[in-house]
């Protein structure tokens with residue numbers, strides 16, 4: 001029997017892409033979802049990573065993705081809810097629409113995918129099956145400029161507890177809560193310096209630390225319902 005794939009949503013770039021490639025290096029079949037077509041997807045496809053288009057900004061888009069996921073695979077080893085929209089708050093007429101979109105991407109999509117894909121995880125013949133929610137350090141702190149982002153990531157963090165209770169003992173459900181892991185295009189040295197100063201570790205570590213954390217959760221048989229902070233000791237500053 002062939003191994004069941006690991007699904008990473010929003011896996012075409014940055015942390016999701018890094019994890020998809022590292023999992024592939026480790027011999028796992030991998031499926032990613034992506035929203036925007038781009039050249040780099042060909043590199044992933046050439047490595048045998050299955051790429052499914054998905055837009056989680058509407059309920060119809062989420063349900064359509066679930067249908068195509070079911071057509072693609074009869075089972076899953078794990079789901080990593082990585083897709084995310086780091087949109088700043090709007091003060092304009094679109095403030096409500098902005099909040100609702102972030103709610104759908106960060107909460108409704110993981111909620112519906114978990115409910116509908118439970119049987120795909122249950123069908124996995126390996127002893128361990130996992131769901132991992134990518135949340136954020138700001139869940140504990142709030143955010144002056146990204147309040148909708150922080151609130152909907154906090155909702156995702158809470159869903160970790162409910163799904164861990166609902167799906168135990170056959171599926172482990174955990175969250176990873178990163179603080180600054182990678183700079184964005186256009187961030188300058190002054191921004192980087194400020195970002196480094198926020199953590200006790202005084203660095204911007206890059207995506208390897210997220211893969212290490214994911215690997216820990218995928219390999220550990222006795223951890224469920226937790227949020228694993230990956231923040232360089234932000235609480236110490």
Ligand SMILES: NC(=O)C1=CN([C@@H]2O[C@H](COP(=O)(O)OP(=O)(O)OC[C@H]3O[C@@H](n4cnc5c(N)ncnc54)[C@H](OP(=O)(O)O)[C@@H]3O)[C@@H](O)[C@H]2O)C=CC1
Pocket residue numbers: 009010011012013014015016034035036037054055056057081082083084085086105134135136137177178179180181182183
């Ligand atoms: N990078 C960091 O320092 C930190 C990251 N995190 C969390 O870690 C995870 C990965 O971070 P990072 O790699 O920086 O994230 P990115 O923002 O770079 O990538 C997220 C992916 O989500 C996809 N996406 C966005 N909106 C939608 C949508 N409506 N429907 C479907 N897919 C969508 C995007 O797809 P596409 O590109 O195809 O449009 C994108 O590739 C995220 O959950 C993030 O919140 C938390 C704290 C810090």
Ligand SMILES: Nc1nc2c(c(=O)[nH]1)N=C([C@H](O)[C@@H](O)CO)CN2
Pocket residue numbers: 083084085086136179180181182183184
């Ligand atoms: N989906 C995303 N979420 C977050 C991003 C990002 O680029 N995409 N970036 C951050 C920042 O690095 C932040 O931690 C520092 O200002 C947070 N979330």
